Amino acid sequence: MKNNTHKSIDPNTHGDFDEIIRFFNHSRSKERNIVVPDESLASLLLGMPDYSRVPIHELPRVKTSWWRVGFILIPSALLLTLVFLPEYQHAQKIALPKEVSKPIALIEDSLYSIEDDSALLDEESAYTIALAETDITSDFNQPFYDGDI
Amino acid sequence: MTEIYKTSIIFFALLATLSTQPVFAAPEKGFDKSSILCSQFNEIDAKISSKITERETIFETKKENRMSDLESKWTEIDAKREEKRNEADTLLATQIASLNTKATTEAQRTAITSYNTSVTTALALRREKIDAIMSDYRTNISLAIQDRSEISTEAIVFFKQSVESAIEKVVLQCESDISKKDIRANLKSAMEQARATLRDTIDSLDPKTTIENSTMNSKAGMDVAQKEFEQSLENARIELKKAFE
Numbered sequence: 141m142k143n144n145t146h147k148s149i150d151p152n153t154h155g156d157f158d159e160i161i162r163f164f165n166h167s168r169s170k171e172r173n174i175v176v177p178d179e180s181l182a183s184l185l186l187g188m189p190d191y192s193r194v195p196i197h198e199l200p201r202v203k204t205s206w207w208r209v210g211f212i213l214i215p216s217a218l219l220l221t222l223v224f225l226p227e228y229q230h231a232q233k234i235a236l237p238k239e240v241s242k243p244i245a246l247i248e249d250s251l252y253s254i255e256d257d258s259a260l261l262d263e264e265s266a267y268t269i270a271l272a273e274t275d276i277t278s279d280f281n282q283p284f285y286d287g288d289i
Numbered sequence: 290m291t292e293i294y295k296t297s298i299i300f301f302a303l304l305a306t307l308s309t310q311p312v313f314a315a316p317e318k319g320f321d322k323s324s325i326l327c328s329q330f331n332e333i334d335a336k337i338s339s340k341i342t343e344r345e346t347i348f349e350t351k352k353e354n355r356m357s358d359l360e361s362k363w364t365e366i367d368a369k370r371e372e373k374r375n376e377a378d379t380l381l382a383t384q385i386a387s388l389n390t391k392a393t394t395e396a397q398r399t400a401i402t403s404y405n406t407s408v409t410t411a412l413a414l415r416r417e418k419i420d421a422i423m424s425d426y427r428t429n430i431s432l433a434i435q436d437r438s439e440i441s442t443e444a445i446v447f448f449k450q451s452v453e454s455a456i457e458k459v460v461l462q463c464e465s466d467i468s469k470k471d472i473r474a475n476l477k478s479a480m481e482q483a484r485a486t487l488r489d490t491i492d493s494l495d496p497k498t499t500i501e502n503s504t505m506n507s508k509a510g511m512d513v514a515q516k517e518f519e520q521s522l523e524n525a526r527i528e529l530k531k532a533f534e
Contacts, residue, residue, distance in 0.1 A: 240388060240533055258511055264362060
């Protein structure tokens with residue numbers, strides 16, 4: 141398990157794919173839960189770009205374009221300021237000192253939430269609809285005369 | 290001898306019982322009612338009339354019960370609303386008392402009293418508006434249900450007239466040479482037609498839309514009252530803040 145399964149791979153050999161495949165096959169036989177077929181695994185590995193073969197100084201450099209960043213960030217910041225500034229100013233205007241803010245918040249919350257007239261109206265409306273839809277003429281809507289004629 | 294008498298009495302009693310069964314039994318399955326339609330029509334007419342009267346009484350009772358059920362629901366909802374209002378008042382009083390313990394100056398205590406007055410006034414105004422909205426809503430609902438009841442009553446009157454007309458036709462047809470089977474078929478058809486007309490009239494009534502529209506309008510009114518209340522509370526808060534700055 142120690143040395144047989146895990147051999148180091150020399151990058152200079154451009155990746156010994158057979159070695160890798162053997163390694164995965166061995167792991168799969170151990171774990172019995174890898175279902176990737178051999179050929180799929182091999183083709184995937186072949187399709188992978190081998191960055192290890194390119195020296196780091198030869199790789200293309202990603203340049204940060206600060207004017208582009210600014211072009212996105214500044215209008216976003218302005219927009220957010222425009223949206224939230226009135227809210228902030230309003231909150232500052234009505235914000236109470238700490239010593240009284242808690243009781244006031246409790247008063248307001250309770251006065252908004254306890255008397256839920258809209259919920260009571262919904263309850264009344266549902267009952268009224270059910271009542272109004274009841275057919276009080278239902279006894280006439282049956283062929284009650286059939287037995288007589 | 291006595292045993293023979295007893296056995297004979299039991300035997301004859303059983304025989305008599307069995308022999309009278311066909312007399313009181315219901316007509317056989319294949320019995321054609323057409324044959325007795327004209328001869329027993331007065332009895333048939335009386336039976337149908339009696340059943341209609343019986344159903345009319347049930348209808349009137351249901352009509353009255355519907356209104357009384359609705360009024361009971363209103364009472365129940367009003368009680369719930371009152372309970373919630375009391376709960377809100379209690380909380381308000383408790384929190385105002387708590388607020389007063391935080392006040393350190395006379396100006397702050399006066400500001401709290403003003404705040405309490407403003408909030409109580411705003412609350413009373415909101416409740417007044419909600420009561421007015423609910424009153425209008427219930428008036429509209431009552432009218433809608435009464436309209437439906439009136440239309441139902443008219444439909445039943447029409448049904449009765451149709452039945453009476455069908456019965457009158459049978460009397461005339463019995464005097465003519467129309468076959469009994471045709472007379473019976475005509476009567477059944479007329480009765481079925483009367484019933485179908487009644488059912489169509491009732492089905493054409495749509496109380497749901499009226500109630501839903503009334504509910505929607507009332508909710509819109511409640512939203513306006515709530516927004517005004519919120520604004521009043523905010524104004525009261527701004528005034529209170531001045532005393533604590």
